[in-house]
């Protein structure tokens with residue numbers, strides 16, 4: 544039976560960063576993911592915002608990690624060669640009654656140590672973002688807000704962890720965990736594994752994974768959000784725009800993504816099928832978007848999608864607002880219900896868990912750890928497969944070499960299929976290349 548120091552369960556962004564940070568220590572680590580590829584769960588569908596940190600209660604773990612995580616994003620993305628845009632954000636309100644709330648957020652942000660926050664008049668906000676509908680009552684400007692592609696960041700952390708000798712176990716589902724005298728016995732649908740510590744980052748299933756071995760007083764209530772993606776040619780704000788929720792309805796968020804598309808999000812769906820969009824939700828989102836940006840051309844929507852949100856609650860149904868990290872027994876760590884701003888804090892949470900685990904296992908720093916990872920470079924291969932995004936056959940082959948096993952996996956590594964035709968012209972050709980690689984023709 545295989546024995547390792549640490550088993551990380553879940554290959555979303557949190558598991559990938561936990562694994563990467565564990566490799567800074569002289570520990571043997573496996574990452575167990577039930578899907579054939581990583582970052583296909585919550586990490587696949589979210590708002591891609593690197594939050595500034597004014598939204599979280601002063602003194603909370605969220606506030607501390609968000610401000611620290613945000614400040615380290617430039618260095619992190621440089622190390623992992625992932626595009627990051629520190630575009631700033633405006634929280635806008637059209638409702639004079641909400642101005643006091645904006646001021647409270649500003650004060651909270653100052654207490655949290657968020658740099659550069661400014662309260663703006665409506666006129667100042669409209670001058671900064673001329674696409675906004677007239678009548679802004681006031682805004683909170685946060686220059687440190689940014690955007691990053693969540694799955695690119697997770698994949699980069701995973702690749703870096705693997706380059707530092709983390710062992711991935713993909714397509715492997717954890718079905719049981721037992722406490723033993725040497726640590727834990729992790730049972731999967733393929734084999735059993737001994738480990739000295741477990742880090743549970745199983746996203747939507749994290750409460751159930753903990754319950755395989757220990758009771759959990761935290762449970763997840765799943766709801767969802769819906770999104771629209773506009774073509775790169777669409778007019779877009781320069782900054783992330785958060786519309787403050789007000790008496791006449793919930794606000795929406797507009798995100799100018801690092802790839803150049805505009806992402807719109809806003810409608811919270813009740814518990815149901817969180818990964819499915821609804822006709823009503825999408826139509827409400829479109830209506831809200833046009834009332835916030837009257838010149839937005841909704842004909843330029845190229846895609847809609849839905850996301851699942853794990854909302855942590857105590858046994859009695861009371862919501863948990865801070866990040867919930869459980870230690871049910873020595874050497875067992877669970878991240879249960881890490882929703883927004885989990886992307887912003889992924890590296891900080893991973894570092895925290897790795898340090899706790901290293902202390903528990905009495906590990907020493909790994910002198911061979913290399914933090915740098917190389918992105919897939921543009922090749923000069925003249926054979927362009929994705930015409931919209933200009934992705935060559937060479938880049939697709941490199942994505943497959945790095946672990947992409949589906950058209951979606953290739954897309955998440957090189958951006959094929961993300962253009963205006965949404966893969967209708969290249970998906971078949973990419974499938975063909977995947978088949979050729981599997982059959983050994985390439």
Ligand SMILES: Cc1cc2nc3c(=O)[nH]c(=O)nc-3n(C[C@H](O)[C@H](O)[C@H](O)COP(=O)(O)OP(=O)(O)OC[C@H]3O[C@@H](n4cnc5c(N)ncnc54)[C@H](O)[C@@H]3O)c2cc1C
Pocket residue numbers: 552553554555556557558575576577578581582583584585586587588589590591592593594693715716717718744745746747748752767768850851852853881882883884885886887888
């Ligand atoms: C709608 C929405 C918008 C968000 N927007 C933002 C944002 O703009 N900025 C921000 O900072 N944060 C944001 N977040 C938060 C952030 O996206 C999450 O905190 C983060 O993606 C969670 O990652 P994860 O690794 O916990 O989960 P996941 O990505 O779901 O990964 C968990 C993995 O565990 C695997 N798994 C489950 N069960 C098993 C098993 N039995 N065996 C093996 N593997 C298993 C799953 O297959 C999955 O791959 C948002 C979240 C949501 C829901």
